[in-house]
Amino acid sequence: MTPLALLLTVSSLLFVCGLLAVLTRRNAILVLVGIELMLNAANINFIAFWRYGPADPDMTGPMFVLFSIAIAAAEAAVGLAIVLLNFRHTRSTDLNRLNSLHG
């Protein structure tokens, strides 16, 4: 097994884990946990292809990961702020109870 294949397997399984968390968790914060896992899986792919893929003198992979990390942090901050704001209204972070908008 080459390192590339190993890393890609890890990253796809990590992605699947994240997806499962997003689909099954009811707590909004834990759904964010799943999203972080999925972003992380994508980052592993970028690094793996930069390191073990075709030669990449421009370092596009790490660069993309840097931006991705910055945006993931921003996403977590905004996401958690929204969850907290919602928590202040409904006293709950349960996604199944956020149904006041469906017709």
Added chain:
Amino acid sequence: MSLLAMSSAEPSLWSPEWLPRLPQRLVEMLLRNCHAPDWLVSLAGYAVAAGTVVAVFLSAFALLSLIERKTLARIQNRLGPNRAGWFGILQPVADGIKMLTKEDIVPAKAEWFLHLMAPILIVVPSMLALGVIPYGREWVPVSLDLGLLFFFAVGTLTEVAVFMAGWASGSKFPMLGAMRAISQMVSYELPLILSALGVIMVTGSLSLPDIVNKQGDFHLGFIPAWNVFTPWGLTATLIFFIASIAEANRCPFDLPEGESEIVAGHMTEYSGFKYALFFMGEYLGLFAISGLFITLFLGGWQAPLPGLTIVPSWLWFFAKLAVVIFTHLWIRGTFPRVRMDQLMRFAWLCLIPMALLTIPAAGIWVFTGGGLKGWLIIMPLLLVPWLILTTVFNRRLASQTRNYTFADS
């Protein structure tokens, strides 16, 4: 490992400059003479180097725990510990014996695994951070290209550890203490890192030995070219120092463990050796952050005057460390604990804007080439916002002054 870069210079074995690395080199020589494989030689060398740092700082920790009590006592016109041994010199030993022989209590509602891991995770990052600081010209335990980033990265582990301690104890005061600690650390990490960015810009490197080497010159023949002697560096020094007090959880920013309010914060439910580990982690963290402060702004191991370079460089480092640590003690003995809202407002409204300003100031300093011109341009740039910020800050606090009817009589 790509992270590790061996130092290649090989001066005489007995020069004082190399004294702290003598054990490491002796072990390496011994192993080479026994025809040990190369990886074993370097591994053993690193182990001994790490052991040297740990031994030095653990004894410094023991000494500091005594000196702190003596200094605070003198500030309050007391005598301090003076029973165990001559002038209380054996007090750390007595404390250690007491700590080690105490019962280790895990509360019934605690999660024992996290409860156990938290004190370990407090000590480990401090030890790791101590490993990258250049203590002398030839004494850098591990010379990393990304030393500064590494330092900050392992420093963030403390937050997780504090949270684990607070949460795993399963009781109220630790929880409150952990929440206070996390919000404080997150808030003060920003000015800490932002004020270090100017140094990175001017040096053009994240490697701590490079940063120290860059500060080796003397202006006008006697003013050391330390970063503190530049306008942006002075501001960054103050900000970094204040933020480092908060990061080390020391007075006046010791809210996470304010004894009079929440017992001992996240350490409330700990006893015996685990408590000692917390104590140790705190002091090692203080050493580490003070060491970084010296490295970034006070010229690391550089001598303060040109003629004094004959003194071994690591002695200069430890002299500066002693001065910085004493300042910490002095501040602890002087200022009362701040309130939580004051703490947060100070970080976000005062420190972070000023820390952000030091970055363009450092850029201007580089482009004007320093000197008098740099001072003239940068000083107003920093001084005016500082006066505005502090005045506004003081005003807002002054409007909330409380009259104590009985205490003031």
Added chain:
Amino acid sequence: MILPLLILSPLILLAALGAVWNARPVHAALMLALALALTAGLYLCIGADFIGLVQFMVYVGAVAVLIVFSLLITRPGDEAEELARRPGSLVTGLACVLPVAAVLMYAVSHTTDLPYGTAASPPLPLQKLGESLFTDYAPAVLAVGVLLTAVMVGAALFARDPDKKPTTPPES
């Protein structure tokens, strides 16, 4: 070079599974922190030191702590009984996830056919990374800066109490 990867990969997956399956929210968040920290270790092992340390600092130091902190503020109960009571969501989740997993694994198994198996790029040159970050990628850096500023202001506004009234007592 593959040995550290072989050690780290299953650990990452186990930690991620812990983050997904653990019924106690705080444990799940700590498992996430562990998974992210181990991923940082993975980056260090394959020569992306800078990315690894940044990952550690941002994900473990900021994102995981943020998640843990909001868990403390909201104090959710354990999800164990809920998960046990409604296995339907689990079945649905798995039904959605397994095809995705199958597709991904198929793709990965074909990626191994690519001719390159060993390191093609040198370890990350930091100087060059910084230079291209502020020349070629300068617009992107500016955009991220604007984004982060907006996020900081926005999050502060979101999280602020609109009126200073005490919050309503929680309905039990």
Added chain:
Amino acid sequence: MNVSRKSPDQNGGGQDARATPRWSMPGLGLVKGLVVTARNMIQSYYRKDRMTTVQYPEERAPISPNFRNFPFLCYDGDNPATGLRCTACSICEKECPPQCIYIVLDRDENGKSLKRPKLFDIDISVCMNCGICAEVCPFDSIYMDGQYEMSTTDRFGGLLLGLDRLAKSADYHMKLRPLEASEVAARRKAEEEKKLAAQAAKEAKAKADKEAKAAAAQAAGTGKGETA
């Protein structure tokens, strides 16, 4: 600053802090505080009057004459067995709120009271130092002590004081609380003198009575004899 220089106490600068100027250099107050503590620290090394610590087991702070601790029994003279002022009247025993006093009256073989205690125990693990026993004692016998090093390794016997440990001489009382003791001594002396005088008067009276009676008897005898 002037204020603090005049009085090098810890609260130096408290006065001018109240008269805060409208605007001062930000951070100046912090520096002032640091100067105060630095002066404290440095002067503590050469100014003896700053250091108030008394190194306890080697040296002791003098106790105040008003300091009162567990009770003791006073005796006159040198022999506690004979000089004890206590008459075992049991007033203190009855008044003691936590009832920590236990008295047994000493009697001779005929069951007649000897007006002295056979047993006088105070359990100081129960005693609450209220001093009521000392107040109610009509015989100036029980007083509050100034002793504070009462710790013992024996939880029961060590804290149960018997006559041997309770009895202390009047000289000790005089040394402990000279004012109160001399007052008591003067009063006792006066009483003693009064008693002596009364006794003398009584004796004189008795003698006079006796003489008068004798004289009367004689007179009657003679009168009787005369009449008979």
